Each structure stands twice: as structure tokens, then as C-alpha cells.
Amino acid sequence: MALQAFHGLVAQAPAALALIEAVLLEQDLLSREAALAGELERPEPVVLTAEQVSGTEPLPECLTGESPRPRRIAADATWEAYYRYSRRLATAGRCEFVRRWVGFEVALRNALASARARALDLDPDEYLVAEEIADADAPVAEIVSSWSAAADPLSALRVLDGRRWAWIDEHSRYFSFALDELAGYARKLVLVCRWYVLAREQARAAQVS
Numbered sequence: 416m417a418l419q420a421f422h423g424l425v426a427q428a429p430a431a432l433a434l435i436e437a438v439l440l441e442q443d444l445l446s447r448e449a450a451l452a453g454e455l456e457r458p459e460p461v462v463l464t465a466e467q468v469s470g471t472e473p474l475p476e477c478l479t480g481e482s483p484r485p486r487r488i489a490a491d492a493t494w495e496a497y498y499r500y501s502r503r504l505a506t507a508g509r510c511e512f513v514r515r516w517v518g519f520e521v522a523l524r525n526a527l528a529s530a531r532a533r534a535l536d537l538d539p540d541e542y543l544v545a546e547e548i549a550d551a552d553a554p555v556a557e558i559v560s561s562w563s564a565a566a567d568p569l570s571a572l573r574v575l576d577g578r579r580w581a582w583i584d585e586h587s588r589y590f591s592f593a594l595d596e597l598a599g600y601a602r603k604l605v606l607v608c609r610w611y612v613l614a615r616e617q618a619r620a621a622q623v624s
Contacts, residue, residue: 418442418461418608421601431594434508436462437501438516438601442608443468444478444497448490455616487541494524495544502548512587512595516602518550519582523575526555530563569613576606 418439425435443463449455451470458468466472473479480496498521505513525546529539558578565571580603587599 418604419459421604422461425597425601431508431597434504434510434513434594435597435601437497437504438513438598439605440478440497440501442605444493445609446612455612456619459612491542491544498545498548502545508594510594510598512598515550515586516583516598518548519553519555520579521545522549522551522553523555523558523579525549526559527562527575530559572613576609580606 422436422439425432439461440463443460446455446458446460447463447468447470450458450468458465460468463474464472467474474493477500478493478496480492480499486492498517501513502517504510505517521544525543528542528544532539532542558575561574561578562571565574583599583602587596
């Protein structure tokens with residue numbers, strides 16, 4: 416199922432819509448980064464508008480919160496606002512799966528940022544986001560080790576998304592409440608669609624060359 420079709424179904428359940436949209440927003444933000452970098456020709460946003468993804472219109476207020484400190488990478492402020500927004504929705508909606516997922520994802524992102532910074536002899540603290548909501552117990556060190564050993568960027572991304580999928584499998588089984596199950600499904604669908612877009616863009620680039 417495409418993300419747009421899934422979003423259309425969730426829209427029929429207003430009580431779940433905001434939280435599931437927060438999960439789907441991750442793919443829109445990744446598409447926005449790729450589009451602004453010239454790496455994605457035809458982004459297909461689900462929650463954001465086409466203009467917001469292209470950068471011709473500002474992002475929603477929930478993604479433009481004031482960062483507590485200056486950022487070397489402007490997008491870090493957006494991701495920090497996104498994770499905090501998702502955490503707030505999860506807490507308000509009593510969705511334990513999304514609350515734990517945010518903690519894991521922030522911990523993984525910060526571990527990767529630290530590894531990149533150290534490799535470039537930079538200060539890792541300048542590239543961390545939303546440290547206060549990271550899951551301090553998340554097993555990210557082994558993931559970063561496998562990621563750093565990957566042969567190429569695509570293989571490295573495959574390592575990360577494989578571990579993300581495994582995390583969803585491990586944690587979603589604990590929940591039988593409909594919202595947690597729905598959020599787990601949405602999270603997997605984001606990963607599937609991400610690789611569909613990557614394959615599509617690779618095929619398009621191969622045709623051009």
C-alpha cells in the first residue's frame with residue numbers, strides 16, 4: 416500500500432490521524448532534504464504540501480520550533496522539532512510504541528552524528544538533537560559499528576533500515592491496542608516506501624546515463 420493510500424484510510428479515523436501523520440512525516444522530511452539537494456526529481460509528499468517539500472513555502476509551525484542553540488546544519492533544528500513534536504503527540508495519545516520509537520530513533524541519529532563528527536575531527540555535541548528524549552538504553556553502538564563497516568552508502572543505509580525493521584518487529588509485538596499497532600504498521604510502510612523511491616530513482620538515473 417502506498418503512503419498516500421494509507422493516509423487516506425487513516426484520515427477516516429480522526430482520533431488517530433495526528434499521531435500517524437507524525438510517523439509519516441519522517442518520509443516527507445527525508446524527501447524534502449533529497450529534493451533540496453537535487454537528488455529527488457519528483458517527491459510525493461503525504462502530509463506536507465508539494466510547496467513545503469520544495470522549499471517554496473515554510474514548514475508547519477510544529478516543525479519550526481526555536482532550537483535551544485545555533486545549528487551548524489540547519490536541518491538539525493527541523494529534525495529536533497519533529498522528534499519533540501512526535502514525542503508530545505505520543506504522550507498525549509498514550510501511544511507507547513511511538514514514544515519508544517522516537518527515543519530509539521533519536522538515540523540512533525545522535526550516535527551516527529557523533530561517529531561522523533569524530534571521523535572528521537569535529538565536536539560531536541554540535542550535531543546532536545533532542546538529547547533529552549533519546550533512549551539511553553537503546554542498543555545503537557553495535558548498529559553504528561555495522562553501519563561504519565558497510566562497503567558503500569547504500570549498503571550502510573540498508574544496515575540501518577534493516578535494524579529499524581527488526582526494532583519494529585521486536586517492540587510492536589508487545590501491543591494489542593489499535594493505535595500502537597497502526598503506528599507500527601505505518602512505520603514499516605515508511606521503510607518499504609523509502610526503498611521503493613530509492614529503486615525508482617536509481618532506475619531513472621540509469622536510463623539517463
